[in-house]
Each structure stands twice: as C-alpha cells, then as structure tokens.
Amino acid sequence: MKILVPVDGSERALDAVRHALRLKREGLNATFVLATVQEPTYLYELMLAPDADVLERVSGAVGSRALEGAEALFNAADVSFEREIGSGDPAQTLVELAERLACDAIILGSRGLGTLRGTLFGSVSQAVLHAAKVPVTIIRHTESDAAN
Template sequence: MKILLPVDGSELSLWAVRHAIALARSGLQAHFVLANVQEPPTLYEVVTAHDAEVLEGMAASAGRHALEAAETLLREAGLPYDLDVVSGAPAQAIIDLTETHGCQAIVMGARGIGTLRAGLFGSVSRAVLDHSPVPVTIVKPPEADTATDTAGDASDEAAGS
C-alpha cells in the first residue's frame, strides 16, 4: 500500500508520521510518500524577486527543509519512502499528489491553528478529508500536547482582548 504523508515541518505533522510508522511496525506493508506543499509566491515576492527560478529554488529549499525531520523518522525506522515538494493550494495539491503517486491512503496531522482562525480560514486537513478520493486518517496529538495547545490559544485570545 502506498500512503501519502503530507508534512509541513510542524510537530503536528510529525505525529502523523509517527502514527504511520506504528502502522508499519504493526504489520502494514507500506511505501510512503513524504510530501510538502509550498504556497505559491505572493505578488510582493514576484515583484521583488524578478526571477521565477529564484522563487522556485527558495520554495524547493524550504520544502526540503520541512521534510527533514519526517525523513529522519522514516529512515531510522527502515521504511521505504519517496520525497516530493510541490507548489500550490495545499488541500488541492495534497489530493493531486495522491493521484500523481498512486497512493491508496493519506495520513496527515490535524490542523495546528486555533478555533477562531480555523473558522475564518478553513482547514487543510478538513478540505482533504472532504474531497479526497482515498481514505484519510487525521492524526491528533496526544492529550497532553492538546491541552498545552488549547491553553496557548486561550492565552493568545486573552492577550488580544
């Protein structure tokens, strides 16, 4: 089975990688595709850079950097994987990567933003879940980390009021 692991470099996305490794250690025969999606350059970046190749190089470098920790986890586990860095709208790019690589499933982290921001901007994991042609597993962090994240959101909201 080929499984897409979208990674943004966050600890939340690494929990998804750890979950996928646990599945493989439990007997699932899998080949993984570690992927990072870089958002397209902003108008400001296009105007100031004047060179599309420079912007592409920066995005590729940032994508490779975001994949490093996840790649280390898979390499240390001795599991087969491919790497891909693409540019585009994250949810659609993840769905496209599934088709490009012939993946039968997606394992990804839960969103890492607070409730207020999620309501305003939406969630990549939610959009992938809603539109994916293959099964999607959303991995949430352990409860201890969730409580810390929630406390951080509450203090951030309190500081802003």
C-alpha cells in the same frame, strides 16, 4: 499500498509520521510518500526575485526544511520513502498529489502550521478529508505521541 503523508514541519504533522511508521512496524505492507506544499508565489515575490530559478530554489529549500523531521524519523526507522514538494493551495495540491502518485490512502496530522486563513475557513486536514477520493486518516495530537 501507497500512503501519502503530508508534513509541514509541525509537531502535529510528525504525529502522522509516527502513526504511519507504527503501522509499518506492526506489519502493514505499504510504501510512503512524504509531501509538503508551499504557498503559491505572489506577484510581490515575483517582482523582488531576480528570476524564476531563485524562487524555485527558495521554495525548494523551504519545502526541504519542512520535510527534515519526517525524513529523520523514516531514516531512523530504516523505512524508505519518496518525497514530493508541491506549490499551491495545500489541500487541493495534496489531493492532486495523491491522485497523480496513485496513493491508496492519506495519513495527516489534525493541525499544522497553517495561517489565520486556515483557522477561519477550515483546516487543511478537513479540506483533504472532504476532497480526497481515497481513505483519509487524521491523527489527533496527544502529548504522548511525541514519545512513540
């Protein structure tokens, strides 16, 4: 079983990571893909950046920072993982990643660092839940999650 675990650097995303690691500790035979999605580049950013390589490096650096906490938890648990950094609409990109990587399930936090747009028009987790062709588990945040 291959499980996509989207993260954005938020504590709620780490709740999903902790849940995935708990399932692994309890005997689930699974591999994991940690994924993050960066917002698309806008024309304004394209005009300010000297070239596409600069934008790619900046986006990759931001994506790597978003993955740091999740990677640290996986490394501490001695569980191997793949990593993916996507760009575009977060929900759509996550669903496409899950399909492209042949993931069997998605585990994600209930809310993350989404923008006001996400609050007004529905969260990424809800959009993934409705669009994914594989089972989706949304992990609700509780204060005790951080201790596990």
